[in-house]
Amino acid sequence: MATIAGKAVLVTGANRGIGRALVHELVRRGADRVYAGTREPAAFDDRRITPVLLDVTRSEQVSRTFEAIPALDVLVNNAGIAQFDNLTDPAVLEQHLAVNLIGSLRTVQAALGLLTRSRGTVVNHVSIAAFAPVPVWPAYSASKAAAFSLTQSLRLQLAERGIRVQAVLTGPVDTEMTREFQMPKSSPESVASGIVDGIVAEDDEIFPDPMSLTIAESWRTGANKALEHQFAALAG
Numbered sequence: 001m002a003t004i005a006g007k008a009v010l011v012t013g014a015n016r017g018i019g020r021a022l023v024h025e026l027v028r029r030g031a032d033r034v035y036a037g038t039r040e041p042a043a044f045d046d047r048r049i050t051p052v053l054l055d056v057t058r059s060e061q062v063s064r065t066f067e068a069i070p071a072l073d074v075l076v077n078n079a080g081i082a083q084f085d086n087l088t089d090p091a092v093l094e095q096h097l098a099v100n101l102i103g104s105l106r107t108v109q110a111a112l113g114l115l116t117r118s119r120g121t122v123v124n125h126v127s128i129a130a131f132a133p134v135p136v137w138p139a140y141s142a143s144k145a146a147a148f149s150l151t152q153s154l155r156l157q158l159a160e161r162g163i164r165v166q167a168v169l170t171g172p173v174d175t176e177m178t179r180e181f182q183m184p185k186s187s188p189e190s191v192a193s194g195i196v197d198g199i200v201a202e203d204d205e206i207f208p209d210p211m212s213l214t215i216a217e218s219w220r221t222g223a224n225k226a227l228e229h230q231f232a233a234l235a236g
Contacts, residue, residue, distance in 0.1 A: 171211030
């Protein structure tokens with residue numbers, strides 16, 4: 001993808017934090033239309049931004065959303081939840097999986113027709129917690145590990161349709177979700193810029209902040225990525 005300019009993009013979880021920053025960054029980079037998916041009504045002050053009510057856990061709402069969109073080049077699955085837990089209540093893990101894993105798959109399935117026509121891109125916002133669990137967020141970490149594996153599987157499954165699938169692997173970002181963590185954090189705006197850079201560069205994995213960048217090279221040249229390529233060859 002030479003540029004995001006002129007493209008139609010849908011971002012889930014766009015009401016705040018990284019999602020909202022992404023919407024504004026995409027417009028700044030010249031996106032023709034940005035659909036901002038939010039669970040509650042939201043307002044934006046740019047005519048190129050179209051707010052849409054989109055709860056990724058509601059199948060009918062997801063289907064209606066994509067039926068109403070005339071064209072789509074990029075789907076960014078950014079919606080997610082993170083709650084403190086200790087794995088004593090299975091319902092907490094089920095809730096994380098419903099949003100962070102199944103929600104992403106649901107939107108991809110609903111967008112397949114549009115993305116096939118445009119030979120477009122799926123971007124799943126994962127986390128470096130997919131590589132190692134955050135002790136106070138075990139359900140979140142497990143759901144992100146599953147979401148990363150899903151992203152790699154979708155990459156194989158959708159290649160024959162001409163659809164690119166990318167994973168965003170972020171470190172700590174200064175949002176409401178991480179307000180309890182006392183550690184260096186990147187701003188949502190800088191992370192949004194890094195994500196768009198990675199989309200345009202067509203990176204399989206996007207490392208959009210300083211902390212995630214420290215593991216980027218070891219991932220790209222490591223045994224796990226090599227194994228992904230080895231397994232991918234079985235499909236060919």
